[in-house]
Amino acid sequence: MIDIHTHILPKVDDGAQNIDDSLKMLRQAQDDGIEAVVLTPHILNHSDFNNESEYLARYKTLVKAAEEANIQVDIMLGSEIYVQPELLLDKKMATLNNNGKYFLIEFPMGSIPGFIAERFFTIILDGMIPIIAHPERNLGFLQRPALAYEFVARGALMQINSGSLLGRFGPKVKSLAFDLIEHNLVHFVASDCHDTLKRRCRLKKAYETVAEKWGLSLADDLFINNAKKALIGKQLTLPEPMPITRKPESLLGKLRSMLSSA
Numbered sequence: 001m002i003d004i005h006t007h008i009l010p011k012v013d014d015g016a017q018n019i020d021d022s023l024k025m026l027r028q029a030q031d032d033g034i035e036a037v038v039l040t041p042h043i044l045n046h047s048d049f050n051n052e053s054e055y056l057a058r059y060k061t062l063v064k065a066a067e068e069a070n071i072q073v074d075i076m077l078g079s080e081i082y083v084q085p086e087l088l089l090d091k092k093m094a095t096l097n098n099n100g101k102y103f104l105i106e107f108p109m110g111s112i113p114g115f116i117a118e119r120f121f122t123i124i125l126d127g128m129i130p131i132i133a134h135p136e137r138n139l140g141f142l143q144r145p146a147l148a149y150e151f152v153a154r155g156a157l158m159q160i161n162s163g164s165l166l167g168r169f170g171p172k173v174k175s176l177a178f179d180l181i182e183h184n185l186v187h188f189v190a191s192d193c194h195d196t197l198k199r200r201c202r203l204k205k206a207y208e209t210v211a212e213k214w215g216l217s218l219a220d221d222l223f224i225n226n227a228k229k230a231l232i233g234k235q236l237t238l239p240e241p242m243p244i245t246r247k248p249e250s251l252l253g254k255l256r257s258m259l260s261s262a
């Protein structure tokens with residue numbers, strides 16, 4: 001499998017805090033059946049790109065250390081760009097594996113910025129493809145799942161977290177993750193790993209979950225094939241997206257979820 005969203009690069013964000021952590025995370029990835037990872041440190045604003053040469057140096061050091069430790073995982077560099085009105089997409093780290101086309105973008109957890117649909121429109125016209133990181137954890141999509149279709153229909157792609165499929169972020173996130181797959185609105189599953197304990201680099205269980213429910217072919221696309229193509233800037237063959245339509249929650253349902261969260 002290929003993990004396109006990880007926080008393994010040491011000492012740059014809330015992921016690995018030193019190179020030993022990074023190597024442990026890579027070993028866990030390898031043991032889980034992950035053959036390649038993209039390091040996607042948070043880029044919270046434009047000024048983080050000023051440190052690009054330092055990120056590249058850290059990346060090279062880690063690749064060398066992993067080789068010396070006999071870790072058999074391909075390591076690539078990219079980033080997870082926090083959404084902002086102007087996006088600097090010509091940086092080496094801006095696109096995954098510097099493929100020049102696909103980039104990973106994060107929305108604030110609490111909402112979907114109003115300006116972004118129009119911004120994506122221009123970006124997609126220019127031939128770049130945004131991959132929205134973990135939409136199933138975003139309150140905007142949780143409250144209005146129909147919006148996910150709007151984004152995908154206009155050319156954006158979606159990456160959900162393996163942990164979401166396993167219920168690690170609660171039942172509502174899990175339910176939205178399943179709904180998104182069910183409606184052809186997911187293109188990648190990645191770990192978004194941050195450490196060696198609770199948020200480690202693992203995909204296998206989620207792969208098995210997808211394979212069991214939707215078949216091996218979809219599991220291979222979401223965990224292997226789509227990533228393989230995206231990392232070299234190739235066009236993906238995508239199934240027709242379908243809108244998620246949910247009935248408004250009944251009064252009894254609302255009461256039940258109020259009682260269960262109390």
Ligand SMILES: [Fe+2]
Pocket residue numbers: 005006007080133192
């Ligand atoms: Fe992340």
